[in-house]
Amino acid sequence: MTVAHRFLEFCSDHLAKVNAAGLTTAIRKVSGSSLSRKINLNGQLVTNFCSLNYMGYGDDERVISAMLENVQKYGTGLASSRTVLDSEQHCLFEDELALFKRSSGCKLINTGYNASYGIMEILCKSPNSFGVRSGLPRAHVFYDALVHASIRESLGNNQINSTAYKHLNYDNLEDRISKNKEDEITKFIVTDSIFSMHGGIADVKKLLEIAKKYDALLILDNAHSDGIYGREGRGIAEMQGITSEEDLKYIFNAGTLSKTFSQMGGFITLPKDFSDVVPLSHYGYIFSVALPTFQVATLRTVLAMIIGEDGDRRRRKLHDTSEFLRHTLKEKGFDIGNSVSHIAPVMVGDEGVCKRAEHSLVEKGIFVKAIHWPAVKKGGALLRLALTANHDFEDVEHLTESLVRVRDKLRF
Numbered sequence: 001m002t003v004a005h006r007f008l009e010f011c012s013d014h015l016a017k018v019n020a021a022g023l024t025t026a027i028r029k030v031s032g033s034s035l036s037r038k039i040n041l042n043g044q045l046v047t048n049f050c051s052l053n054y055m056g057y058g059d060d061e062r063v064i065s066a067m068l069e070n071v072q073k074y075g076t077g078l079a080s081s082r083t084v085l086d087s088e089q090h091c092l093f094e095d096e097l098a099l100f101k102r103s104s105g106c107k108l109i110n111t112g113y114n115a116s117y118g119i120m121e122i123l124c125k126s127p128n129s130f131g132v133r134s135g136l137p138r139a140h141v142f143y144d145a146l147v148h149a150s151i152r153e154s155l156g157n158n159q160i161n162s163t164a165y166k167h168l169n170y171d172n173l174e175d176r177i178s179k180n181k182e183d184e185i186t187k188f189i190v191t192d193s194i195f196s197m198h199g200g201i202a203d204v205k206k207l208l209e210i211a212k213k214y215d216a217l218l219i220l221d222n223a224h225s226d227g228i229y230g231r232e233g234r235g236i237a238e239m240q241g242i243t244s245e246e247d248l249k250y251i252f253n254a255g256t257l258s259k260t261f262s263q264m265g266g267f268i269t270l271p272k273d274f275s276d277v278v279p280l281s282h283y284g285y286i287f288s289v290a291l292p293t294f295q296v297a298t299l300r301t302v303l304a305m306i307i308g309e310d311g312d313r314r315r316r317k318l319h320d321t322s323e324f325l326r327h328t329l330k331e332k333g334f335d336i337g338n339s340v341s342h343i344a345p346v347m348v349g350d351e352g353v354c355k356r357a358e359h360s361l362v363e364k365g366i367f368v369k370a371i372h373w374p375a376v377k378k379g380g381a382l383l384r385l386a387l388t389a390n391h392d393f394e395d396v397e398h399l400t401e402s403l404v405r406v407r408d409k410l411r412f
């Protein structure tokens with residue numbers, strides 16, 4: 001048997017095992033928009049609780065009109081790396097994002113994943129040939145055990161010295177960081193500000209206190225919180241009252257443009273002197289075409305809406321429905337872990353049962369995704385409920401009542 005045949009055989013065996021475990025890889029396909037409150041799933045209209053269109057800007061008429069105008073104005077793409085031909089719109093948006101996160105510097109990165117992956121590489125990788133790290137001591141990263149895969153992958157692939165601390169357990173973090181006796185080391189604490197699968201929120205105030213005590217810097221992945229939390233949507237740090245310039249100097253951020261902004265792309269905010277080096281050092285920036293200009297121009301419109309009254313109104317609605325969802329789920333006896341946000345998991349455990357629950361909910365006109373390994377630990381399958389500002393209280397009632405019926409049928 002040739003290597004090509006052996007490989008194909010391995011692939012079909014693997015797929016058979018995945019299917020046998022009830023983890024079919026068949027992804028549901030939506031015809032029409034996938035980010036609306038109601039979506040068309042194989043001809044059936046269902047209420048969508050999977051979209052990360054958290055603030056509802058992805059199907060907002062004004063945003064869509066602005067985007068159409070911007071395509072007319074700027075064409076379909078940038079068609080070059082920004083190191084070859086830069087764009088005014090990209091630079092203006094970076095300045096606005098830096099201001100949004102109260103940082104002195106910002107760089108756009110092509111996806112949220114690459115922003116989180118990249119910020120670790122840029123700040124923490126051992127001295128490399130590209131120059132950005134030269135002169136800085138080696139890094140040691142202390143990270144929440146449930147931090148996003150992009151960060152864990154970057155730590156591993158870049159061979160960055162790192163230690164995990166127990167999820168949201170800051171005594172454990174302090175224990176780990178206080179035992180680190182490496183000389184000439186830059187310590188970083190890394191966490192998601194909202195955890196994507198379980199909906200827990202990091203105590204950034206506490207983390208900042210620990211960072212200061214042990215002379216460390218803090219890196220936040222704000223993919224699920226920017227735009228939604230804080231008075232002006234500036235994120236969890238703003239919500240927790242961290243607004244002084246002095247405190248914000250300790251915090252570096254990675255963000256996405258795919259969730260609250262409902263488009264695509266990511267960004268990192270760093271002190272300007274550091275972010276200015278990115279075009280000289282970060283291969284993902286140098287050797288890849290940047291986001292299309294029409295998109296960046298539209299993202300600027302969305303950011304203005306997020307900060308303003310429009311964002312305020314959407315935030316209030318989303319917080320009210322989220323509180324109602326968590327309260328109702330708990331009242332009905334569901335285990336929602338440590339969720340205190342617009343993301344609420346319903347813990348199921350068994351992967352097969354969780355998948356069956358997903359199917360049963362579709363029959364009741366609800367689309368909720370069963371999440372299983374590798375997104376969560378084996379045996380820790382859950383139904384991930386995500387609310388957006390487009391959902392109403394009636395949607396939440398329909399969801400929770402359907403969940404009760406499905407739980408009674410499947411006995412989880």
Ligand SMILES: Cc1ncc(COP(=O)(O)O)c(C=O)c1O
Binds near residue numbers: 192221
């Ligand atoms: C915490 C976190 N960071 C980064 C990302 C990647 O963002 P994007 O999908 O925009 O690449 C995600 C994706 O869901 C995420 O949950």
